[in-house]
Amino acid sequence: MLVQRLRPYSSSVFGEISQLAVTHGAIDLGQGFPDYEGPRGMLDRAREAIATGVNHYTSPQGQPELRAAIVAERARHLGEQYNAATEVVVTAGATEALTAALLGLVEPGGEVILIEPYYDSYPAAVALAGATPRTVAMIPDGDGFTLDLDELRAAITPRTRLLLLNSPHNPTGSLLTAEALRTIAELACEHDFLVISDEVYEHLVFDDVPHVSIASLPGMRDRTIVVSGPAKTFNVTGWRLGWALGPAPLIHAVRAAKLYLTFVPPSPFQPAIAYALEHEQEWAAANREALRRKYHLLSNALRDLGFDVKRSAGGYFVCADVGTDGTAFCRDLPARLGVAAIPVAALSHRTDWNTLVRFAYCKQDATLENAIVRLNA
Numbered sequence: 001m002l003v004q005r006l007r008p009y010s011s012s013v014f015g016e017i018s019q020l021a022v023t024h025g026a027i028d029l030g031q032g033f034p035d036y037e038g039p040r041g042m043l044d045r046a047r048e049a050i051a052t053g054v055n056h057y058t059s060p061q062g063q064p065e066l067r068a069a070i071v072a073e074r075a076r077h078l079g080e081q082y083n084a085a086t087e088v089v090v091t092a093g094a095t096e097a098l099t100a101a102l103l104g105l106v107e108p109g110g111e112v113i114l115i116e117p118y119y120d121s122y123p124a125a126v127a128l129a130g131a132t133p134r135t136v137a138m139i140p141d142g143d144g145f146t147l148d149l150d151e152l153r154a155a156i157t158p159r160t161r162l163l164l165l166n167s168p169h170n171p172t173g174s175l176l177t178a179e180a181l182r183t184i185a186e187l188a189c190e191h192d193f194l195v196i197s198d199e200v201y202e203h204l205v206f207d208d209v210p211h212v213s214i215a216s217l218p219g220m221r222d223r224t225i226v227v228s229g230p231a232k233t234f235n236v237t238g239w240r241l242g243w244a245l246g247p248a249p250l251i252h253a254v255r256a257a258k259l260y261l262t263f264v265p266p267s268p269f270q271p272a273i274a275y276a277l278e279h280e281q282e283w284a285a286a287n288r289e290a291l292r293r294k295y296h297l298l299s300n301a302l303r304d305l306g307f308d309v310k311r312s313a314g315g316y317f318v319c320a321d322v323g324t325d326g327t328a329f330c331r332d333l334p335a336r337l338g339v340a341a342i343p344v345a346a347l348s349h350r351t352d353w354n355t356l357v358r359f360a361y362c363k364q365d366a367t368l369e370n371a372i373v374r375l376n377a
Contacts, residue, residue: 009124013346017330026334027363027371029298030342032170032316034362038235039276039283046239046272054268060259062090062243062270069274070243073281077202078213086248089255090270092262094200094229094242097254098164099125100261101196101225101244104253106131110161115147117347119170119198131161137350138172144311145172147180156191163188165214166198168205171344171358172319173312175205178212185217194250195224200242203233203284205314206292215246222247225254230273232316233284239269291316294361294368301372302359316362319344326357338374 002010014031021028037043049055061067067084074080082088091097098121106112108130114122116135126133136152138145163184167176176184188195195214202211215224229242242265244254276283291314299318303309308321322329326343334340344356361368 005127005130006124009120009127012120013342014120017334017340017342020331020334021340024334024338026338026340027367027374028340029359029361029363029371030330030340032232032360032362033237034235035367036235036364039280042234042236042272042276042280045275046269049268049271054271056267057264058267058270060264061255062088062265063267063274066090066270066274067243069277070245073277074245078211078216080213080216082245083248087251088243088245089251089258090265091242091244091254091258092265093240094198094227094231095121095125096240096258096261097225097227097229097242097244098122098196098198099128100254100257101227101250102126102129102131102162102164104255104257105194105225105250106161109159111157111159113152113155113160113163113193115165115169116350117171117344117353118164119166120347122164132159134160135349137352138169138174141174142311143309144313145169145174147176149180149183152183153187156187156193160191160193162194162196164196164198168201168312168314170201170315171317171342171347172310173315173317175209175313181212181214181217185214185220188223189219193223195220197224197226199226199228200232201315202228204288204291204316206288206295207313209313223250225250230276233287234273234276234280235287236269236273239266239273241265241269241273288314291362294363294365297365298359298361298368298372301375305375310356316360317358318361319356319358321355322357323355326353326355330357337377339371 017030071082071084102125111132112126134155137148139148225246231237299309302320310319312318330343342358344353
């Protein structure tokens, strides 16, 4: 019998919608995975690693080559300095990094603040840790969304141990403002709680807007765990690699929990990602520009259909208000028009999001154009 704390998470909306897409031969704009490959040089390195025997246990902390590449790329990209020996751990995907951080740093009964709507693994990871979630809403801001800072202040209690943020934000595509990051930092220092900053879309911010990590703000270096990974940057969502960066005591806690989840991350992909971080940044920049164009292609099409399309600052997703029950809309869409999308209501417990639907644009142009033709039907 499933334990009580995991019963709300026994199934995933992503699995349900993807299965509907398969059943009805629909174009899957629900789950956030590209249908085109990452850089050839990186893929060749993975093939070479498999062929030359890099298929067994390696360091549970991650191969030294990859850890060195992670901290070097962070320094080039953001000017932030981390120690490859003590301040980074490689995990089996960013989700494991997040989960291990919660397991290693939050005692049962502690409170974790989540920004709602959220990626569906967040509340499940909080439940695994035996912690209590408290949610703070994104609220309308013109044609996009911003964080409700008043609600954030009200959500903090003496039991608050950690806040989990994500920018660019999934599912809304919003970028947290400088004011929001500064306020979170000030509150974290004032009330002495930690922050997990999910930055998996850090290289997919549009319009040359610089990515800003909360770890760079005053007082935050020693209380922030930065979670990222190559899946979205280099189109390898199935490789299941991620990492956590932070001060040595926090990373020690993440590593201690991670040891008993997967022990080691996938071995043959680590040299390939180390290569990509060093040599494939031009590919990543070109892909970011392609995604910006794909976002406008799909957004304009949804707008032409009469939907209220929300602004996205980066990442993989655009949200549209379909003016009706979004959950029913998404369950019906694969069979009715041959397209799949995700209801944002499934990523929140509030009713504010019931008419909002998330579409993924991280697809080939031909895939998007085919989906647009179907939606126009």
